[in-house]
Amino acid sequence: MEPAKPTKISAQNICKTYNPGTAGAVEAINGLSLDVADGEFVSLLGPSGCGKSTFLYMVGGFEKITSGSLTLDGEQITGPGPNRGIVFQEYVLFPWQTVARNIEYGLRINNTPKQQREAKVAELVKLIGLEGFEDVFPSKLSGGMQQRVSIARAMAYDPDVLLMDEPFGALDAQTRNRMLVDLIDIHQKTHKTTMFVTHSVEEAVMISDRVCMFSSRPSKIKEIVTIDMEHPRSVTDARFVEYQKRLLASLADEEHERVQQHQ
Ligand SMILES: Nc1ncnc2c1ncn2[C@@H]1O[C@H](COP(=O)(O)OP(=O)(O)OP(=O)(O)O)[C@@H](O)[C@H]1O
Ligand SMILES: [Mg+2]
Known part of the structure; x- marks a missing residue:
């Protein structure tokens, strides 16, 4: 068995409220905990508006946490730094x-x-x-x-850590698939700890070591699914189909929850 990798990013019971104490207060995240190991590739998946980008930007140091603890290499994150590189959707x-x-x-x-x-x-x-x-x-x-x-x-x-917020969201399907293959290749060459926000279950299963499903807002981690498959992965592999089914069902539940809340 390989020795356990040290923890790179550790979020413990994080809460984030935008504009606290005002009429425009938005509770985005409530009680999110997640440990990401050094070199791991983790996807963040969840219903629209649940707080995925918010969490990524907090790890990037661009947004402050309201409470809880968020560390990189054991040090509290207080702002952006050269040890984290960020890629935006645009x-x-x-x-x-x-x-x-x-x-x-x-x-x-x-x-x-x-x-x-x-x-x-x-x-x-x-x-x-x-x-x-x-x-x-x-x-x-x-x-x-x-x-x-x-x-x-x-x-x-x-940087030790790459943060990506739906980096391929604006690309056509064919280009996106090529980019996914290339990103897997880059990750295997560089072993950078990567957090990858996506709307696509297929993308998440194709590329991740683990997929973190966010609940609807105020969000926390609803479940974490380890994708126990070697690269390259095939969408037609029965295991791939099974992971995809499970995550799609989980995501649909949360989307349903979100719609109910807004009715
Ligand atoms: N600067 C801000 N001020 C106030 N509210 C904000 C701010 N940024 C985000 N929010 C709110 O916080 C919640 C979480 O937003 P966030 O962008 O993190 O969600 P998301 O999961 O990335 O959504 P999407 O999948 O649509 O990209 C949303 O309700 C959003 O409207
Ligand atoms: Mg977002």
Whole structure:
């Protein structure tokens, strides 16, 4: 048996209320606990508006927790840091800068020497399969290529943790499938601890070590499903179908709950 990996991210009884004490208070999360091991790939799945992005942004340090404990390597998260890279659903590239410039953006900000920046860009461009596109501007790239650049940019500081909020949501099905295969490949090469928010049960089963199902708002973790399958996984594998069925049923229950609450 492999030795247990150390805990990378630990959320204990987290609560998050937006605008507390005002008429516009929104209780997004109530009593969420989750431990993510070093190198693990975890998906966050749940009904719309349940607090998946909120949780991801708290781990990123962009949103504060209202109560509970949220640690990275045993230290409370108090703000963003270079040990976490984030990829958003929208491609947030600078249109006036080339692929290389976009990727090395964070390294320029912290005055990394040119030689080191160039080496990093070369390494990442290779990792995302965009060699030869270094001097191209984002508008000349497809959506999938732009999202690859976003992933490379999130990895420029060589973060331990990658946080992705529905990164492939805006892509067509075929491009999304290719990106999933590539992301699995990147994860197997880099072993970065990854949190991946998605609406797609199929995406979650295809890519994750574990899938965390959020309950409807105010959310907590309803259940965690370990996907005990080797990569590459096939959607036609009976086990894949079984995981998918189980998670779809669980998600449908929570969606139902959410609709009931709003009636
Ligand atoms: N800045 C904010 N101020 C007030 N309420 C907010 C804010 N951000 C999010 N919310 C509310 O918190 C709840 C959780 O939102 P969040 O975006 O985290 O959900 P989500 O699970 O990512 O949803 P989706 O699947 O639609 O992306 C929602 O009710 C949302 O309206
Ligand atoms: Mg969201």
